[in-house]
Amino acid sequence: MLDFLPSFPAFLLIFVRVTSFFLMMPLFSYRSIPAAHKIGLGFFLAWIMFLGMDVPMLEIDGTYFLLIIKEALVGLMVGFIAYLILSAIQIAGGFIDFQMGFAIANVIDPQTGAQSPLMGQYLYTIALFFLLTVNGHHLMLDGVFYSYDFIPLDQAWISFGDEDMAEYVIKALNTMFVIAFQMSIPVVGSLFLVDVALGIVARTVPQLNVFVVGLPLKIGVSFIVLIIVMSVLMYAVSLAFETMLQTMRGLMELMGGS
Template identity: 65%
Template sequence: MVTLLENYPAFLLIFMRVTAFFVTMPFFSYRNIPNTHKIGFSFFLAWIMFFSINPPPIEVNGQYFMLILKEVLLGLAIGFSAYFILAAVQIAGSFIDFQMGFAIANVIDPQTGAQSPLIGQFLYTFALLLLITTNAHHLLLDGIYYSYQFVPINQPFLPMGNENIIEFIITSFNSMFIIAFQMSIPVVGSLFLVDIALGIVARTVPQLNIFVVGLPLKIIVSFIMLILTMSALFLLMSQLFETMTYTMRGLMELFGGGGNQPT
């Protein structure tokens, strides 16, 4: 077995892929986790993966810098593919907030530091708890480990211009919005019926101030529907985790030109 000191260029490539993966991956890339912990965890994970995959000897030459760039791009792409699938929860919350009237106010997401809708952040917190409870975050680590069976460490470039990759990314975005629509349709549909009822009341009883009655009524109906459909939302979140895993796997297969099936 090749030792780490004899093949340190290969270890550096593994470390670059794992570190770039942690930059964009859900849960592990959040600001709550100190950067020193991220780097240390990346180092020890790369150490374990080095002796697991037993990479071939790699020389430091002009092509080596292209390999470093390829590893960084691959890690960012795999992590981002998992992140934007999980972002369907916040998109569903945006749909609900828009109908509730909460879209005027956003909150700061402590994990990412970006602004997010109120209901979206509420649902996203439940999604993260479900992610940890079902050990789905282990699947993310499996994804970066099995990526070497699809994209070898000595592959010089990624086929970024492949039309199949572009089609796959568009299909993944489509799946993300479909799941977001499925998560939000019970509340959004109920609020649409409330809007119709308020419109009928406004035409039949002009003396009633609909703007005073409508907003509290829509908020009450929204929270009632969220309570009633919470179990269905958790089922959709579980489906979202499966879609996230399949997206990572499919993207790695396309980057590797088909790749081998993991054992």
């Protein structure tokens, strides 16, 4: 115990970074997980990381409080970038809902407490199961552990105002919309063709009420196309996971000044 006391400030910094990751990172940040479980998981993970690292000896002074703020910001920022990339799946569902006619009905996401489109919630749930299947949560925990290779514990300053970091975050936001567009384009493109066909029918057969026929037709076509392209969507989801891990690594490199 006496040997541990000089290293306790370093352990506290590790604990702050890990729990900050859990506040924003997909899967670990959801409200359905009790706060006591998150804190307990963060504590034991920080303890395991502490035992496997060469930690510096730190003193609790004014600089130490800056280190605590820095650790919290690192965890929140990297976790937010991971969540930002995965939110592309919900945005893709929003694009599909808008064309299907489901945009008028949103559901409450029980994990985040925010409103979510119907198809977005459906695709996001499948994506989370896929993430667990390929052990993506293990890779995210690896990212937490290896973040100390890029951002050391005793590095007290991070240049959040750096032009490269701001450009990197903007590119990550752009990547999110590109992924969402790629995921939604099969269904949205098919529904556009259905709209064109309904427009032609409305001009040639004025007696037919296309508003009554169009909504169930578009819903049926959407589900048929979704079933056909589901494998392609899962490939796009795997690319989103790969992009998420690469973006986390790149952001940590910029934070570390490398």
